[in-house]
Every structure is written in structure tokens, then in C-alpha cells.
Amino acid sequence: MEITLSPLSPSFSKTFITSLYELKDGERIRTCLQCGTCSGVCPFGYIMKFPPGKMIGALRAEIFDQVIKADSVWMCISCNACAAFCPSNIPITSALMTRAKEEMLLAGNIPSELQAAMENTQRYGNPLGESPRKRADWTAGIQPEVNILSKTRQPVEVLWFVGDYASFHSRMQPATKALAKILNALGVKFGILGTEEFSDGDSQRLAGERGLFEMVAHKNGQLFKKYKFNEIITTDPHAFNAIKNEYPALGIKYPVRHYTQFLFERLEQLKPLMKKEIKARVAYHDPCYLGRVNGVFDEPRALLTAIPGVELVELSHQRMNSLCCGGGGGGMWLDGFQWEKAHTRLSEWRVREALTVNADILAVACPYEPPRFEDAAKNVDAGGQLKVREIAELIAESMEG
Numbered sequence: 001m002e003i004t005l006s007p008l009s010p011s012f013s014k015t016f017i018t019s020l021y022e023l024k025d026g027e028r029i030r031t032c033l034q035c036g037t038c039s040g041v042c043p044f045g046y047i048m049k050f051p052p053g054k055m056i057g058a059l060r061a062e063i064f065d066q067v068i069k070a071d072s073v074w075m076c077i078s079c080n081a082c083a084a085f086c087p088s089n090i091p092i093t094s095a096l097m098t099r100a101k102e103e104m105l106l107a108g109n110i111p112s113e114l115q116a117a118m119e120n121t122q123r124y125g126n127p128l129g130e131s132p133r134k135r136a137d138w139t140a141g142i143q144p145e146v147n148i149l150s151k152t153r154q155p156v157e158v159l160w161f162v163g164d165y166a167s168f169h170s171r172m173q174p175a176t177k178a179l180a181k182i183l184n185a186l187g188v189k190f191g192i193l194g195t196e197e198f199s200d201g202d203s204q205r206l207a208g209e210r211g212l213f214e215m216v217a218h219k220n221g222q223l224f225k226k227y228k229f230n231e232i233i234t235t236d237p238h239a240f241n242a243i244k245n246e247y248p249a250l251g252i253k254y255p256v257r258h259y260t261q262f263l264f265e266r267l268e269q270l271k272p273l274m275k276k277e278i279k280a281r282v283a284y285h286d287p288c289y290l291g292r293v294n295g296v297f298d299e300p301r302a303l304l305t306a307i308p309g310v311e312l313v314e315l316s317h318q319r320m321n322s323l324c325c326g327g328g329g330g331g332m333w334l335d336g337f338q339w340e341k342a343h344t345r346l347s348e349w350r351v352r353e354a355l356t357v358n359a360d361i362l363a364v365a366c367p368y369e370p371p372r373f374e375d376a377a378k379n380v381d382a383g384g385q386l387k388v389r390e391i392a393e394l395i396a397e398s399m400e401g
């Protein structure tokens with residue numbers, strides 16, 4: 001799709017470059033070697049009219065308006081692989097791609113499904129368009145009752161930021177319950193924000209909606225102020241990334257960990273509770289915003305290998321070189337658009353990798369992934385042999401013994 005824009009000012013590229021320089025490490029863009037590494041590691045680089053290296057070339061040639069008119073920027077799922085492997089340490093994902101998406105939004109060049117997710121976030125506080133009143137419905141029937149802070153106002157050890165997909169998505173709710181069961185078994189005094197919680201906003205930010213991100217971040221920040229807790233844990237690596245790396249710049253500063261880090265710290269307490277064997281070859285998928293962006297590689301693996309019977313096998317793309325599930329940075333809301341362009345899905349590539357190493361289970365630690373990978377497995381030969389499980393689900397299952 002190429003859209004018609006009213007003529008951009010001749011100085012557009014220069015203005016755009018100046019705005020990049022104002023971002024953290026943005027001025028490093030001048031050190032680009034045009035080596036092509038970023039475009040090579042980009043999972044969709046082969047299909048983009050302007051993969052990242054070529055975008056920088058377009059900036060230098062002052063023809064960046066052509067990038068804005070084309071739609072290949074929307075093939076970027078903010079996986080951060082380009083930035084991680086760039087020899088000049090250019091913040092390609094956080095600066096260049098995100099700023100380009102902001103310009104695309106301003107120019108009205110936005111796929112309709114992404115637009116709907118943004119409007120849902122604005123209207124309902126979550127991109128799924130679910131009623132905020134249903135955010136704590138997953139807690140029904142759990143004993144002891146989950147502490148919803150707006151009701152009890154009790155001080156807690158841990159504020160569990162549950163997040164959008166873990167709260168609302170029917171495939172994720174069993175995994176969310178599983179984590180509640182584990183926290184209860186460990187005697188953790190935790191509470192949730194329940195119906196008050198807003199989207200963490202990180203994927204909206206990466207998809208170019210900085211204003212929306214700041215709006216939900218401030219709303220969550222006001223909630224954090226209301227309650228007493230020692231630290232935050234998150235189900236979602238994107239929420240973890242937002243609260244750890246982005247909220248502090250808005251004055252919202254709290255200690256935060258992903259739940260796998262929190263459980264890893266209690267592994268010796270957890271081990272005797274896991275009695276049932278799960279005899280399976282388990283491949284672990286590193287989520288981009290847990291592994292590559294925030295360096296959490298070992299804790300999820302340690303949790304998996306502590307489960308009796310589990311044999312951990314590694315995928316060909318692993319750790320820093322992990323392959324995105326396709327859901328990050330707005331990818332969750334661009335499936336139709338990306339399918340139209342690529343006629344393939346990254347989640348299907350990942351399922352094939354898991355089958356190649358004869359995995360029985362693909363273990364994940366991000367709420368975007370169980371629905372994505374289960375759906376992908378339906379379209380891959382022999383995909384029916386592969387189960388997809390959140391790490392919390394596997395631990396809770398082992399505790400049933």
C-alpha cells in the first residue's frame with residue numbers, strides 16, 4: 001500500500017533526523033556503517049521496502065518521505081534484534097522504528113486493525129476492547145480469595161500487575177490462575193489492582209502511540225501511589241519492560257520483576273512442592289522483552305529444569321538470537337496486515353523450530369504467546385504433536401502431585 005500525502009516539506013528529513021537526535025542515544029544514528037546487519041537479522045527484513053539500514057540510507061539521502069508513504073514500517077514488530085546486533089549500537093527499535101511509526105500515525109498511514117486496538121485502549125483501558133469491569137473475573141472461585149486492593153486496601157508484599165491478555169484472554173486465564181496458585185502455595189502476600197488496572201501501554205508506545213502510552217502510564221502510576229507494597233511483579237514481559245525502563249522517565253519509579261525472576265528467587269522453596277513428573281522434552285521460547293531487551297535468560301530455564309521429568313532442549317534461535325513470536329510492538333494487532341504482506345507468520349516458524357528439535361512442549365513466559373503458538377500449530381504439519389504451556393502452568397501442574 002502506498003498512500004498519497006499532501007507534499008511534505010522539503011526539510012522533512014532534516015526535521016525528522018533532529019527529532020531522532022533528541023531521543024536517548026538517537027545521535028548514534030550518524031555512526032551507521034550501512035553494513036546491513038540490522039536488515040539481515042530482521043525477521044521481516046526480506047519483505048520490507050525499507051528495512052532499517054535502508055531507512056537510514058533514505059534519511060541520509062533526504063528522501064524519508066518515501067518511507068512514510070510506504071507501509072513496510074508496519075512489518076516491524078519491535079523485536080529489537082536489529083538494535084541488539086548493530087555494531088554501532090544504534091537504538092534502531094526504540095528510536096528510529098518507533099519514531100517512524102509515530103510519523104506514520106500522524107500521516108494517517110495506519111492499518112485499521114491497529115487503529116482499533118489504539119481506540120480500545122483509549123476507550124476501555126485495554127487493547128482487546130473488553131469491559132474494564134471484567135478485568136478481575138479470572139479470580140472467580142480461587143481459594144483463598146485473591147486480594148483486590150481497591151476492596152481490601154491492605155498493605156501487601158507484592159503488587160501483581162496482571163496485564164491485559166493475562167486478565168482477559170480465555171487461553172491465558174488458566175495460566176493466570178496457575179500463577180495465583182503458586183503464589184498462594186509459597187505463602188506470598190500479594191494483591192492485584194483488579195478493575196482499576198490499565199494497560200501497561202508498552203506495545204502501544206512501540207507502535208507509535210506515545211501519547212496513549214503516557215496516558216495509561218500516568219493512570220497506573222496514580223494507582224501505584226494509592227497502595228502499600230514492596231515491589232511489583234508482572235505476568236507480561238512488556239509490562240515488566242514498561243515499568244522498569246519507561247515509567248521512571250515519567251516519574252513513576254518502583255522496583256519491578258517478571259514473575260519468573262520472582263519464582264526463581266524462591267526456587268528452593270518451590271522444588272519440594274513440585275512432586276508430579278512431567279516427562280517431556282521442553283523447548284523454551286525466549287520472549288523478546290524478557291530475554292533480548294532485559295537479559296532474563298537463565299531464570300525461566302532454571303524453573304523448567306527444576307520440574308521433575310522435564311528435559312530442556314534449545315531452539316535454534318535462542319537467548320539473544322531468539323525469534324520473535326510476531327506479537328510485540330503492535331504485532332498482536334497487525335496479524336491480518338502482515339499475513340497479507342508475507343503470507344507467513346513468525347509464530348509458525350517458531351512452531352516448526354520446536355518440532356525440529358522433537359520438543360513435546362513449547363514453554364513460554366509471555367501472555368501473547370500461548371494463543372499465538374497454539375493457533376500457529378494448527379497450520380503446521382505435525383503441529384498437533386506440540387503442546388504450548390506457560391511456565392506457570394507447568395509448575396502448577398507439577399504441584400498437583
Ligand code: SF4
Pocket residue numbers: 031032033034035036037038039052053056082085086087088089090092
Ligand atoms: S546494523 Fe547498525 S551500522 Fe549496520 S546498517 Fe544497520 S544501523 Fe547501520
Ligand code: SF4
Pocket residue numbers: 038041042043044045052075076077078079080081082083092093097
Ligand atoms: S525491531 Fe525487529 S522487526 Fe523491527 S526492524 Fe528491528 S529487527 Fe526488524
